Amino acid sequence: MLGVPTEYFLVLSGILFTIGVIGVLIKRNPIVIFMCIELMLNAVNLTFIALGRHFVHVNGQMYVIFVMAVAAAEVAIGLGIIVALFRSKETINIDEVNLMKY
């Protein structure tokens, strides 16, 4: 096994996840928000791989494959929806996507 302890990976992924969450909260462009969500998902992937290595299972790595597939599907649908929204509103700034409120 390599010398890097598992905790390092977990802390790193925790930091990445937090950056992703902050990005989702402060960004106004849905495409950037998607990138932040990808960051969150990749932080999770890192956790799974690190834990899989720690436990000596393939379980953790299996999750990563599934998560990547799901993330790709999500982005594909997401971009489609963003295009549809842009066609009808001429903007994708989420502050202006406010036809429905409370």
Place this chain on the structure above:
Amino acid sequence: MTNYIDTYQPLIPYMLLVVLALTVALLDTVPAIRRASILGWLTAAAALVVLALDATAPYSAPWQGILRFDGYSRAFNAVFLVTLAVVCIASVSEEKRLGFCGEYYALLCLSTLGLMLMGASGGLLALYIGLELSTLCLFALIGFAKRERRSAEAALKMLILSAVTSAVLLYGISILYGVLGSTQFDQMAAKLTTISGETRIALWLGLAFVIGGFAFKIAATPFHLWAPDVYEGAPATVTAFLSTASKAGGFAGLLRFLLLGLGGSSETWGVLIIALAALSMVVGNLVALVQTSLKRLLAYSGIAQAGYVLVAVAGASGEGRGMSVGATLFYLFLYAFTNVGGFLLAQVIIHATGSDSISALRGLHRRSPMLAFAALVTLFSLGGIPPLAGFVGKLYLFAAGWQGGQQILVLIGALTSVIALYYYLMVARQVYINDPSDDRRMPVSRPIGVALAVCTLGTLVIGVYPRPWITLGDMAAQGILQTPASSVRRRPDAPSTASHAAPASTAQPAGAQPALPRIGEVCGTPQHGNAEPASADRSLFRL
């Protein structure tokens, strides 16, 4: 050989649903079929065939228990597939207006498949895949009305919030994996008893994240903010599916996770569920009071209904588990009929008057007495007035909660139900007492009429004669209770994997591991923890 067939036979309905989805999407390319608009009826009929196949398949737990086909999954499948059939029928009349055909039904089928996988999951992996499959299809369905801005807006809101929540859910799963060393429910439960000290904090964090993910799916406060907007913006038939089947799927996964994954005790998760239940009931019902749009009213009422169901879930620990599962399933089953009916009514009203405000219902009984009757049945059932299904269901839920020691929650539920009655009766007053501003009949297309009739009849029949449906709930409870919550290990080739409803795993002392586990075993049922990273294990990892 028979074992092999028994093990994989329950998969047939699931595969059939995939085939159905692809077939429907393909048939869409034939212009004659497209013009005749029969695909909705076809899908509905096929959904019932799938339901019949599912009901006759044996119980099993293929692939070392990644999926579990038992009474529980079967009972929930009934809820999903019946909803699918009704929604497909109702959607036929939307085809022309929204300009869709096969792909819509294909997405509905795949979404249902995801929900069925959630109900049949034996671990968090299958649960997550099922959740994502159903949600991803729903994004596309919500944005289906391409010409309406609200639809795209609703889809974007749902997409972003749901993607964030599922990332958080996944982070929770990874924490639980780190703490418990596995994400298979039986092994999680076995490891849970050994957790102590600081690890408990990590466990709680992971739990909170995962339960938050489910709370989003079932639209429980404080994760409900997407629901009113999405329900309002999405096409009404999609909303009907989203508010019933998708919610039922969330509960199916939640109960699996709580009762199998976390053992029989509610010590770890009780507080979270109690908070969700109390908040949902109070916020849902209070905010519903000030709504003027019928769809938003139903959305907030749906949040409150999720709270009622959570009362039973909160009581699901120890001996009361069976009753809670039974009550939850029974309620979700009747709620499917009632709430689909509610949203279809909203659809008819919007179509006829161009507005979805509650005042559009004025004097409905003079304009269309049958519609008014359907509205009355739906509203009274949601409000829980005796001869109707909602009353029996709510009584059962609260009884389960009371038996599970959640007296305060039941009291909150009873009090907020009274508030709820006020706004349901306000709508009923518009329908029956107020004079119409316009005397013309509301046009009801035949497909929606059929679907509405099914919903109204279902609500009436379940209310008057609840026995068979309570039996369905009992079947679900049996499925959960007969699965050993804390089995130790499972031999991959043991015949018991395929046995009928019997405990699907054999307890085996940890010392008696086979020298070289198979690859499937490593994937499905890993060694727990890092306590003894056996050499066999490690060598396999290198394979």
